[in-house]
Amino acid sequence: MGVGLWTPQGPRLTAAGAPPAPTDAVPASALLPPALRRRAGLLSRIVAEAVGQAASEGGADLRHTPIVYGSAYGETSAAVEMMGAFGEGEGLPSPITFHNSVHNAPAGYLSIATGCHAFSPSIAAGPETTAMALIEAACLLHHRGGDVIVALGDEPVPRPLGDTDAYPPGAVAFHLRVAPGRGARCRIGVPRRGPGQLPDLPSELAPHPCAPAFRLAWAVARTVRGTISLGTGEADGWSVSLEPAR
Amino acid sequence: MARAPAPPFPVTAYSVGNAMGATTGEVIRALESGRSGLRTSRADPDIEMVAGEFPGELPPPPASLRAYDTRLVRLALSVLEELVPAIEGAVARYGAGRVAVVLGTSTGGIRESEEAYARWRVEGRLPESFSLVLRHSFNGLLRAVRGRSGAGGPGYVVATACSSSAEALAAGRRLLLAGLADAVLCGGADTLCLTTLRGFRSLEAISRSACRPFAAGRDGLSLGEGAAFLLLERTGEGPAWLLGAGESSDAHHMSHPHPEGLGAKAAMRDALEDAGIASCDVDCVNAHGTGTQANDRIEAAAIGDVLGDRVPVASTKAYTGHLLGAAGATEAVFSIAAIERGFIPESLGASPVDPEIRIAIAREPLRRPVRRALSNSFAFGGANVSLLFGVRP
Numbered sequence: 001m002g003v004g005l006w007t008p009q010g011p012r013l014t015a016a017g018a019p020p021a022p023t024d025a026v027p028a029s030a031l032l033p034p035a036l037r038r039r040a041g042l043l044s045r046i047v048a049e050a051v052g053q054a055a056s057e058g059g060a061d062l063r064h065t066p067i068v069y070g071s072a073y074g075e076t077s078a079a080v081e082m083m084g085a086f087g088e089g090e091g092l093p094s095p096i097t098f099h100n101s102v103h104n105a106p107a108g109y110l111s112i113a114t115g116c117h118a119f120s121p122s123i124a125a126g127p128e129t130t131a132m133a134l135i136e137a138a139c140l141l142h143h144r145g146g147d148v149i150v151a152l153g154d155e156p157v158p159r160p161l162g163d164t165d166a167y168p169p170g171a172v173a174f175h176l177r178v179a180p181g182r183g184a185r186c187r188i189g190v191p192r193r194g195p196g197q198l199p200d201l202p203s204e205l206a207p208h209p210c211a212p213a214f215r216l217a218w219a220v221a222r223t224v225r226g227t228i229s230l231g232t233g234e235a236d237g238w239s240v241s242l243e244p245a246r
Numbered sequence: 247m248a249r250a251p252a253p254p255f256p257v258t259a260y261s262v263g264n265a266m267g268a269t270t271g272e273v274i275r276a277l278e279s280g281r282s283g284l285r286t287s288r289a290d291p292d293i294e295m296v297a298g299e300f301p302g303e304l305p306p307p308p309a310s311l312r313a314y315d316t317r318l319v320r321l322a323l324s325v326l327e328e329l330v331p332a333i334e335g336a337v338a339r340y341g342a343g344r345v346a347v348v349l350g351t352s353t354g355g356i357r358e359s360e361e362a363y364a365r366w367r368v369e370g371r372l373p374e375s376f377s378l379v380l381r382h383s384f385n386g387l388l389r390a391v392r393g394r395s396g397a398g399g400p401g402y403v404v405a406t407a408c409s410s411s412a413e414a415l416a417a418g419r420r421l422l423l424a425g426l427a428d429a430v431l432c433g434g435a436d437t438l439c440l441t442t443l444r445g446f447r448s449l450e451a452i453s454r455s456a457c458r459p460f461a462a463g464r465d466g467l468s469l470g471e472g473a474a475f476l477l478l479e480r481t482g483e484g485p486a487w488l489l490g491a492g493e494s495s496d497a498h499h500m501s502h503p504h505p506e507g508l509g510a511k512a513a514m515r516d517a518l519e520d521a522g523i524a525s526c527d528v529d530c531v532n533a534h535g536t537g538t539q540a541n542d543r544i545e546a547a548a549i550g551d552v553l554g555d556r557v558p559v560a561s562t563k564a565y566t567g568h569l570l571g572a573a574g575a576t577e578a579v580f581s582i583a584a585i586e587r588g589f590i591p592e593s594l595g596a597s598p599v600d601p602e603i604r605i606a607i608a609r610e611p612l613r614r615p616v617r618r619a620l621s622n623s624f625a626f627g628g629a630n631v632s633l634l635f636g637v638r639p
Binding site for chain 1: 249252292343352356359360362363364366367372376378379382383384385388389400401402403404405406407413417420421423424426440441444445446447448449493494495496497498499500501508509512513625626627628629630631
């Protein structure tokens with residue numbers, strides 16, 4: 001498994017798993033060529049950054065690796081920008097804003113950037129998005145084998161529909177492989193219902209829709225062994241087993 | 247290396263509702279009689295256009311699900327109702343935790359969010375009924391459908407724009423293949439909303455009249471709203487089986503198809519390989535066929551390359567409008583109906599067919615045995631899905 005992460009709290013997962021220092025840096029999103037980076041919204045860019053890190057660490061060939069992208073709300077900045085346009089002039093959004101508003105925009109941009117023709121599912125399941133993305137990834141690996149990247153990301157929902165300060169934009173990605181090589185960080189199971197540990201998380205990220213994925217990333221970084229909650233620790237929530245490999 | 251075909255699964259029950267009718271029976275009868283549901287619409291109050299509005303008043307959800315009340319949820323639950331006995335049967339057979347739900351939608355509850363935003367512009371505050379978590383988000387639809395169906399297994403929404411609910415079927419099948427469920431309620435729902443009505447207008451993709459897929463004079467798509475649900479089971483009998491699912495990415499452009507139909511061809515070939523079926527054994531195709539110049543020309547060439555120029559091809563978008571996130575599941579139902587009833591619908595509005603399109607567009611309804619039907623769904627982001635249905639193998 002390789003792990004990638006981007007939040008304003010730190011552009012990379014620290015080796016020790018400690019909360020990284022805050023940063024105002026805009027993600028480099030090096031996977032996206034400049035022409036795509038200019039068109040892509042913030043969420044697509046931070047997901048691309050996390051995917052690039054995870055693929056690099058795990059040794060994934062992104063030209064042939066499907067990405068399971070999960071987000072509770074998707075690119076809401078584009079959706080809200082469109083709503084603003086409806087009341088002005090002809091009331092038409094820009095074509096780029098329209099195609100950026102679809103939930104699968106980050107997966108679409110990444111497939112164009114990497115030339116990957118494998119299908120990349122884009123999903124949502126509210127607070128269970130992380131668990132369901134891992135389940136979808138497990139199904140893909142069972143059916144097709146090889147590698148999968150699981151990428152979770154959300155940006156704050158703009159006003160007036162949301163609270164821009166509720167949580168920072170953030171994305172995290174995991175590179176999973178059926179037959180891991182020697183450099184794998186850990187073995188991860190298929191999500192099941194049941195309680196699990198709740199690793200610490202920087203307080204800014206606790207309300208983030210992808211908080212379970214950030215917790216999992218922190219657990220991987222700290223070589224935690226055991227069952228990790230993919231919810232808030234509830235007994236009937238989803239959890240996943242983690243076994244460090246090194 | 248070619249992979250081994252995956253086992254087929256029966257579609258044991260289905261339901262569908264859209265502009266052609268509020269019930270499955272009404273929709274299938276309209277399809278068989280060549281009756282379109284497209285009408286002049288004021289779904290966008292500022293711009294008159296042709297669209298496929300769901301007929302009649304939609305009842306509110308039951309009290310226990312009232313928190314999720316949106317037009318999307320009303321529409322979805324209305325169409326789901328016919329299927330509830332079959333789902334309850336699956337829950338009784340397998341246990342609630344072994345019945346999964348995978349749904350497709352492209353816009354979720356955004357129609358109410360648009361209305362809330364408009365109110366905010368005028369009054370400076372959102373209506374009290376607005377809820378980002380329970381109504382705007384895709385999870386509202388998911389919770390409402392899970393609540394009504396009693397399914398307690400894995401549940402998620404697939405949102406790959408216009409291929410969302412086709413992909414829901416592909417993903418649901420994977421849950422069965424992986425042994426993570428014994429039955430999966432798959433489907434999709436979408437409503438008309440300004441986001442898509444004006445979004446496609448900004449792309450100059452909306453037809454001035456009812457859409458005419460594959461026709462020489464086609465000038466764009468018509469939008470519609472509707473829902474469809476299919477129950478996939480590990481065992482059982484049904485009108486048709488899901489034999490294979492093919493998926494691909496164009497990796498080309500966010501809103502234009504690959505000019506050589508690379509992704510479309512890959513998805514169709516993938517579905518055939520997944521099912522272990524030869525291209526000559528496909529009896530008809532429900533095309534994505536939106537009515538835009540580029541999509542229809544490219545899809546037709548791709549179908550010709552993969553399946554040849556003799557298999558009957560119909561687009562049903564001129565009956566329903568483009569149902570976006572509900573299109574894949576709806577057209578899966580139409581493909582199953584073709585197998586069940588030995589009926590290939592007329593590709594409404596296609597005559598005279600574009601002379602550049604050299605495949606066998608169904609210019610009239612055809613009565614003949616259909617053993618296998620392929621259904622195409624292509625989407626923004628280059629997300630392509632082809633589903634292959636057939637009689638019991």
